[in-house]
Amino acid sequence: MLIAKEIHKSYGSLHVLKGVDLEISTSEIVSIVGSSGAGKSTLLHILGTLDHPDHGELSMNGKSLLNLRGDNLADFRNSQIGFIFQFHNLLPEFTALENIKIPGLIKGTAETQLATKAGELAEILGISHRLDHKPSTLSGGEQQRVAVARALINSPAVVFADEPSGNLDTVNAKGLHELFFKLRDELSQAFVIVTHNEELAGMADRQVVMKDGLIVQG
Numbered sequence: 001m002l003i004a005k006e007i008h009k010s011y012g013s014l015h016v017l018k019g020v021d022l023e024i025s026t027s028e029i030v031s032i033v034g035s036s037g038a039g040k041s042t043l044l045h046i047l048g049t050l051d052h053p054d055h056g057e058l059s060m061n062g063k064s065l066l067n068l069r070g071d072n073l074a075d076f077r078n079s080q081i082g083f084i085f086q087f088h089n090l091l092p093e094f095t096a097l098e099n100i101k102i103p104g105l106i107k108g109t110a111e112t113q114l115a116t117k118a119g120e121l122a123e124i125l126g127i128s129h130r131l132d133h134k135p136s137t138l139s140g141g142e143q144q145r146v147a148v149a150r151a152l153i154n155s156p157a158v159v160f161a162d163e164p165s166g167n168l169d170t171v172n173a174k175g176l177h178e179l180f181f182k183l184r185d186e187l188s189q190a191f192v193i194v195t196h197n198e199e200l201a202g203m204a205d206r207q208v209v210m211k212d213g214l215i216v217q218g
Contacts, residue, residue: 007056018213034210082151082159097131141172
């Protein structure tokens with residue numbers, strides 16, 4: 001489904017990715033692990049089209065992604081890719097429901113359709129009773145679940161998560177990890193997760209280990 005070949009990336013004189021090959025299958029959960037500085041987040045950002053490699057190929061379902069620019073790239077990213085970050089990145093002035101709907105509004109989805117989809121996701125995520133609350137009144141775990149719903153509102157093919165449980169306590173982190181697998185089973189999304197959490201990494205269908213800008217296992 002998503003294929004990366006010979007991905008290289010440098011920042012100045014620092015060669016961060018040194019020829020990475022990785023393939024993600026439909027509905028697969030892949031964890032990416034390794035020490036700090038191994039290139040995990042850089043790879044995640046390139047796979048998610050947030051950054052551009054210096055060299056290599058990136059394609060989804062046979063379509064090259066590296067030639068996409070401007071509005072075409074933004075439209076592709078909004079419709080096919082979801083992002084979950086460690087610090088939620090929710091807009092504080094909007095309610096949970098409004099935050100969830102933002103990618104769908106950008107896509108141009110009808111308001112009634114968005115409301116229905118957001119309600120369904122909120123039910124699965126256990127936050128349906130909190131949709132009219134603003135982020136400041138939600139717990140860390142609830143904020144992260146809102147972020148997950150926002151990532152899923154456009155039914156993307158793949159969801160990228162960068163240390164998604166790094167800002168959660170043990171109980172909420174475990175709940176979030178289990179939730180990814182429930183979502184995969186119910187909604188068929190693929191998940192690519194950068195994490196230092198050994199429990200989450202071990203739960204994945206496949207664990208990819210990075211060292212010094214290369215994949216050394218997985």
